[in-house]
Each structure stands twice: as structure tokens, then as C-alpha cells.
Amino acid sequence: MAATSLQISSDIVGTRSLPLEIEVTRRMIMNYAAGIGDSNPWHFADDRPEGIVAPPMMTWALTWQFSTNRGRYWGETGIPPEVGPRGVHYTEEFEWTRPLRPGDKLTIEGEIVQLLAHRAGTYMKTRYIGVDASGERVFTEHVGGMLRDVGCVGEIEDYVSRGPGVDVDALREPLRRVRIPIHHLAAHVYDGCADIHNPIHTSKAFALGVGLPDIILHGTATLAYAIRDITDTEGGGNPCRVRRLYCSFTGMVFMDTEVELQILASRDTDGLREVFFQVISEDGKKAIRDGRIAFKDS
Numbered sequence: 001m002a003a004t005s006l007q008i009s010s011d012i013v014g015t016r017s018l019p020l021e022i023e024v025t026r027r028m029i030m031n032y033a034a035g036i037g038d039s040n041p042w043h044f045a046d047d048r049p050e051g052i053v054a055p056p057m058m059t060w061a062l063t064w065q066f067s068t069n070r071g072r073y074w075g076e077t078g079i080p081p082e083v084g085p086r087g088v089h090y091t092e093e094f095e096w097t098r099p100l101r102p103g104d105k106l107t108i109e110g111e112i113v114q115l116l117a118h119r120a121g122t123y124m125k126t127r128y129i130g131v132d133a134s135g136e137r138v139f140t141e142h143v144g145g146m147l148r149d150v151g152c153v154g155e156i157e158d159y160v161s162r163g164p165g166v167d168v169d170a171l172r173e174p175l176r177r178v179r180i181p182i183h184h185l186a187a188h189v190y191d192g193c194a195d196i197h198n199p200i201h202t203s204k205a206f207a208l209g210v211g212l213p214d215i216i217l218h219g220t221a222t223l224a225y226a227i228r229d230i231t232d233t234e235g236g237g238n239p240c241r242v243r244r245l246y247c248s249f250t251g252m253v254f255m256d257t258e259v260e261l262q263i264l265a266s267r268d269t270d271g272l273r274e275v276f277f278q279v280i281s282e283d284g285k286k287a288i289r290d291g292r293i294a295f296k297d298s
């Protein structure tokens with residue numbers, strides 16, 4: 001890793017947030033599903049005996065509160081303020097015990113659990129755990145952020161990629177390809193419906209000011225589109241079956257383009273059906289790689 005004057009200390013590992021208490025509502029669920037164009041009855045038909053559940057990625061809309069209100073929940077972490085703008089969402093990992101439902105009263109707490117040296121800077125992993133009113137764990141999330149051109153002092157290991165989970169080079173063709181259009185208002189719709197705001201996704205002036213050629217779609221929106229389709233076709237259309245998810249964000253997606261979801265392989269193991277995937281942007285680069293989603297047996 002190249003030398004840099006901006007550094008953080010490995011002493012921040014173990015830093016804990018204040019708890020976030022939040023109630024899941026029907027409106028939150030329906031708005032999020034509408035924001036990703038997911039018309040699955042599981043998210044809207046609240047007249048059914050089963051009721052409705054949230055799309056899996058709506059969990060990110062809850063833990064995003066820790067980022068948008070960093071001072072409130074994290075206080076003084078020992079991370080220099082100038083490090084913040086250097087951070088990009090690099091990896092995402094979820095494990096759910098059940099889906100989110102209307103009326104869930106959750107307590108979510110975060111902890112910085114790992115710093116790793118990377119050629120691009122420093123990789124920081126933060127864990128969030130959400131429990132319901134009975135104290136039962138509903139989800140665990142590990143968010144991996146890449147702090148670009150930021151060094152680290154103290155005890156630190158090197159970052160090692162988890163890889164795609166399958167030998168992509170050995171695959172002659174994906175099992176399935178799906179073209180997903182990206183509407184010219186997709187980023188604004190997701191911003192509003194998911195309540196996930198970052199000006200690089202909605203302000204062209206801001207995006208240009210930080211060196212981007214235009215506004216870009218949220219990586220979690222691209223991921224949510226992919227999960228929507230994979231759940232419909234590989235998960236029997238039942239989001240309640242989703243149990244685990246992992247991916248890396250490695251490319252940008254722009255408005256008025258198309259991306260291609262590629263289902264690479266699947267396998268059954270330990271009562272779960274694991275599906276491997278990636279998303280290719282219109283320029284042929286991987287916007288999402290190393291994708292893995294696991295469904296429990298129906």
C-alpha cells in the first residue's frame with residue numbers, strides 16, 4: 001500500500017455505537033419495495049393471513065441511520081473527520097433469522113470489528129446486530145468500507161478477498177442472464193422511497209465536484225434489483241426464505257443504462273440453496289461481484 005499522510009489507528013477496533021431503536025412500519029416496507037420496483041405480493045398484500053414482510057435489503061435502510069447520524073450514534077471514534085469522504089461501500093454481508101415485519105420494534109447496535117490493509121487504502125468492517133422486543137436476534141450485518149488512500153497504524157493484517165465462491169473462469173456461460181433497465185429517475189426514486197440519501201446519487205453538481213462523470217445509482221439499489229429477481233426465480237418468489245447474502249461493490253451504474261444480472265451457479269448444502277451471481281454494467285465492467293445468496297428449504 002502506498003504511503004499516505006492520512007492515517008487511522010487500529011485502536012478503534014472494538015468501538016461500539018449507541019443503540020438505535022426503530023419500529024418497522026407497513027409504509028416503510030411498501031415504500032422500499034416500490035422504490036426497487038418489487039411488486040411481489042409479500043410486500044403489498046397486507047390483507048393476506050400471512051401479512052407482509054420487507055424486502056431483504058430494506059435492512060440496509062435501517063442501519064444507514066448510523067451513517068447519516070454518525071455523530072449521534074458513534075460520537076468520538078478516533079477516526080479523523082477528513083477520513084469520512086474517503087470511504088466507499090465495498091462489501092456487504094447479511095444473515096437473517098427471519099424477515100422484517102410491520103410492528104417489529106428493533107434495537108440495533110454497531111461495532112467496528114476489523115481493519116485490514118489494502119492496496120487502495122484501509123478496509124474497515126463494521127458489524128450491526130438487530131434484535132426484536134423479545135431479545136431475539138433478527139439480523140447480523142457486516143458492512144465493509146474502503147477508506148481510499150488512508151493508512152493504518154498499529155496491529156493490522158492484509159485484506160484477503162473472499163472470492164466468488166465458484167470458479168467463474170471455468171464457467172462457459174452463466175445459467176441465466178437478465179437485463180435490468182435503470183430508469184433515468186432510479187436514483188431519486190430509491191433515495192426517496194428508501195430514505196437513503198447521499199448527494200452523489202441525486203446531485204449532478206455534487207457528483208461532478210467529487211470527480212464523478214455524473215450521478216451514480218446506489219450500490220444497494222443495484223443489489224436490491226438483483227435480489228428481487230433472484231428471489232422471484234430461484235427462491236420460489238418467497239422473500240421469507242432468504243437467509244444469507246454477500247457481495248462486493250466494484251463498479252458504477254449510471255442512469256438511462258442497462259445492467260445484466262448473471263446467475264452463475266447454484267448448489268444445495270446444509271438445508272440451504274446457495275445461488276452465485278454477479279451484475280455487469282453497460283460498459284462491461286462488474287458492478288457487483290462475488291455475489292452469493294442463500295435460501296432456506298421451502
